[in-house]
Amino acid sequence: PKLLEHLTVLKILTFFCLQNMISRETVAASTGHSVVLVDTSEDILKKSAKGIESSLKRVAKKKFAEKPEDGEAFIQKVLKNISTSTDPASVVQGTDLVVDAIVENLKVKQDLFGALDKAAPEHTIFASNTSSLSIADIASSTARLDRFGGLHFFNPVPMMKLVEVIKAPGTSQQTFDALLEFSKALGKHPVSCKDTPGFIVNRLLVPYMLEAVRLHERGHGSKEDIDVAMKLGAGYPMGPFELLDYVGLDTSKFIIDGWHEKDPDNPLFAPSPLLNKLVAEGKLGKKTGEGFYKHK
Numbered sequence: 001p002k003l004l005e006h007l008t009v010l011k012i013l014t015f016f017c018l019q020n021m022i023s024r025e026t027v028a029a030s031t032g033h034s035v036v037l038v039d040t041s042e043d044i045l046k047k048s049a050k051g052i053e054s055s056l057k058r059v060a061k062k063k064f065a066e067k068p069e070d071g072e073a074f075i076q077k078v079l080k081n082i083s084t085s086t087d088p089a090s091v092v093q094g095t096d097l098v099v100d101a102i103v104e105n106l107k108v109k110q111d112l113f114g115a116l117d118k119a120a121p122e123h124t125i126f127a128s129n130t131s132s133l134s135i136a137d138i139a140s141s142t143a144r145l146d147r148f149g150g151l152h153f154f155n156p157v158p159m160m161k162l163v164e165v166i167k168a169p170g171t172s173q174q175t176f177d178a179l180l181e182f183s184k185a186l187g188k189h190p191v192s193c194k195d196t197p198g199f200i201v202n203r204l205l206v207p208y209m210l211e212a213v214r215l216h217e218r219g220h221g222s223k224e225d226i227d228v229a230m231k232l233g234a235g236y237p238m239g240p241f242e243l244l245d246y247v248g249l250d251t252s253k254f255i256i257d258g259w260h261e262k263d264p265d266n267p268l269f270a271p272s273p274l275l276n277k278l279v280a281e282g283k284l285g286k287k288t289g290e291g292f293y294k295h296k
């Protein structure tokens with residue numbers, strides 16, 4: 001229980017990025033947690049702060065449509081809970097929970113946590129937001145395997161209710177319970193996951209998206225028809241090709257290549273020539289203006 005107290009009242013240190021991930025620390029700050037956003041340069045942090053402010057404005061506009069002055073007060077209150085830093089080793093000294101959302105690269109994550117492990121207080125819990133790496137592999141650079149777990153959020157974070165909470169073989173029950181409590185305190189719905197590739201959502205979603213590409217490669221359907229079929233026939237909000245463009249083709253390729261390397265005999269993890277070709281051409285989806293579809 002002591003651990004839980006710390007989590008709900010004190011700081012979270014996040015390594016959040018620009019892009020669309022900004023909203024996660026916004027959610028934490030708006031639930032009364034004190035958040036320090038850490039990145040590699042002041043420039044990136046300035047852009048992130050701007051992104052946080054505009055994301056908050058959007059939320060406030062909806063939430064306080066009748067009373068704009070309450071909306072402004074809400075924005076100011078949340079912003080007061082967020083500070084920024086480029087010096088993780090000093091920030092971590094006053095932090096109860098570190099959530100990493102830095103680049104999806106095992107070595108980079110291990111280096112970061114290895115260094116933080118030496119600077120952080122005993123009780124501090126470390127968590128990674130990794131989508132595809134093993135939590136145990138990341139944790140292996142630290143001496144706090146019992147205080148290390150996974151917290152996997154979903155974009156767009158203010159909208160998506162789910163958080164996958166990952167219990168690695170070394171994660172203590174106390175740490176796992178603290179991470180579940182923390183997710184609930186953010187207003188999210190946590191599910192328990194084992195430390196296996198893709199946890200639950202991506203383990204099902206990534207092979208499904210790749211299978212749609214293979215179906216198309218084999219000439220069984222146009223991408224437009226496959227997308228319409230899954231939306232109208234299975235009730236999915238997006239078709240698999242639309243989803244691939246939204247997630248990013250490079251990200252999807254990175255995930256499948258990593259799993260294929262670990263488990264080369266699993267046909268679900270087989271690389272796709274068409275996906276590889278589009279990535280090689282720089283067609284990465286929405287973020288580059290073209291993937292399977294052209295985006296304005």
Ligand SMILES: NC(=O)c1ccc[n+]([C@@H]2O[C@H](COP(=O)([O-])OP(=O)(O)OC[C@H]3O[C@@H](n4cnc5c(N)ncnc54)[C@H](O)[C@@H]3O)[C@@H](O)[C@H]2O)c1
Pocket residue numbers: 015016017018019021038039040044100101102103104105108112129130131132152153154155247
């Ligand atoms: N993009 C998504 O939809 C999504 C969803 C869920 C989880 N994730 C996970 O979140 C993480 C980040 O993904 P992304 O797509 O936002 O990546 P990204 O490359 O867009 O952003 C990474 C950020 O980390 C910063 N950074 C890099 N090294 C750092 C360091 N040593 N210390 C502090 N900051 C550092 C970079 O400057 C950048 O701002 C990955 O682990 C990914 O698997 C991503």
